[in-house]
Amino acid sequence: MAPPPSAPAHLKSIKIAIIGAGSVGTTTAYALLLSGLASDIVLIDIDKRRAEGEAMDMSHAAHFAQAKVRAGETYADCAGAAAVIITAGVNQKPGQTRMDLVKTNYALFRDVVPQVAAAAPDTILIVATNPVDVLTHAAHKFSGFPVERVIGSGTAMDTTRFRHELGRHYGVNPRNVHAAIIGEHGDSQLPVWSLATIAGMRLRDYCAQGGIEYDEAAMDACARRTRQAAYEIIQRKGKTNYGVASVLVSILEPIITNGDALVTVSRVGTFAGVEDVALSMPCKLNREGAHQLKVPLLLSKEEEEGLRKSALSIKEVIESV
Known part of the structure; x- marks a missing residue:
């Protein structure tokens, strides 16, 4: 497979951070890697070794893309990101509704979002964790960002x-x-x-x-x-x-x-x-x-x-x- 053309100049300095190295976070990182939209993809997870392993694995696909994938050490690694995607949280299990996840994931956002906002005060937050509407509201509240800079993947x-x-x-x-x-x-x-x-x-x-x-x-x-x-x-x-x-x-x-x-x-x-x-x-x-x-x-x-x-x-x- 031949590598894709070089990314346009305005994309060569784009950094995207992804919080959560679970299935959604890592699949998103891989899709983003192949899209050519970003030059620097940072994967952050409480399980640092998992994030490192996923980044190492994806880096072997970087030959076919124009981007670097790496594991972040802390939320401070969100600094300078054009967008931070939050996928971290408890996953929906068979028989559960998305709303059943709210208390656990709300507490997670209370901890994570202020740290991300402090590290990247000018970023755009994109929320994918469920229940996404409730957590989009939480991310807006905990970040203090303007409403237009807190986006849920929604419908x-x-x-x-x-x-x-x-x-x-x-x-x-x-x-x-x-x-x-x-x-x-x-x-x-x-x-x-x-x-x-x-x-x-x-x-x-x-x-x-x-x-x-x-x-x-x-x-x-x-x-x-x-x-x-x-x-x-x-x-x-x-x-x-x-x-x-x-x-x-x-x-x-x-x-x-x-x-x-x-x-x-x-x-x-x-x-x-x-x-x-x-x-x-x-x-x-x-x-x-x-x-x-x-x-x-x-x-x-x-x-x-x-x-x-x-x-x-x-x-x-x-x-x-």
């Missing part, structure tokens, strides 16, 4: 899964399906049916134009499989890692390249009348972080009510910790 993964399900149903590439999951990265997530399109046409119109029956039950099944995907994967292999790692790199890309991409990520704000809560809506991502759209998402009345219910369910957990 970016769910949106990808949703487009996959719709693409498979309609027989088109998921890249040509424009549809979003908003709200909680969890059981109260909300598919935005009113704005879902293929070839610029809303789904009912697409079906009518093509002489295809619009199957409400099939659409509900697509949404259900999207919502239950992580549970199904965890039951079979005990974890999820490849999909979320790819999504984390896709979140990083417009931040590093100042791309102004629209991505459904979690951040703190007011949603459907619920204040000071973190959940996912389409945001514009660039080197300054995640920005709420100036044009509000045009939701149906039922979707607005669903979003409020999702926000309230997250808010209840935030207030309980």
Whole structure:
């Protein structure tokens, strides 16, 4: 395999730190290594020997990439990072909901986030640990960063899964399906049916134009499989890692390249009348972080009510910790 072309000049000094050398953290580091988006990837874990071993292993793939992978000694090694990705925490087990993890991982964030913020006061925090919405709110609180610089991976993964399900149903590439999951990265997530399109046409119109029956039950099944995907994967292999790692790199890309991409990520704000809560809506991502759209998402009345219910369910957990 020939090595890829040299990274563009503006990427040659990009440093990314990843907290947590578990399956998500290491898969993210590997995906980032091969992406060419960063020149310096630092993997930090409480188990330093594991982080060292993972970095050593990945360094043997660096021949095919333009980056250096190394293990950090302490959180001080986050200094100068354009972004710090937090994947550390207790993993979801079969039968658990993401919300079941909240107390243990909240305590971890209370310890870790202030140290990261002190070492890298200008970085952008990207949270992948579950329950991601509650912990995005915690990271904002414990870091003192502006809301746009604390981003949860949120429903970016769910949106990808949703487009996959719709693409498979309609027989088109998921890249040509424009549809979003908003709200909680969890059981109260909300598919935005009113704005879902293929070839610029809303789904009912697409079906009518093509002489295809619009199957409400099939659409509900697509949404259900999207919502239950992580549970199904965890039951079979005990974890999820490849999909979320790819999504984390896709979140990083417009931040590093100042791309102004629209991505459904979690951040703190007011949603459907619920204040000071973190959940996912389409945001514009660039080197300054995640920005709420100036044009509000045009939701149906039922979707607005669903979003409020999702926000309230997250808010209840935030207030309980």
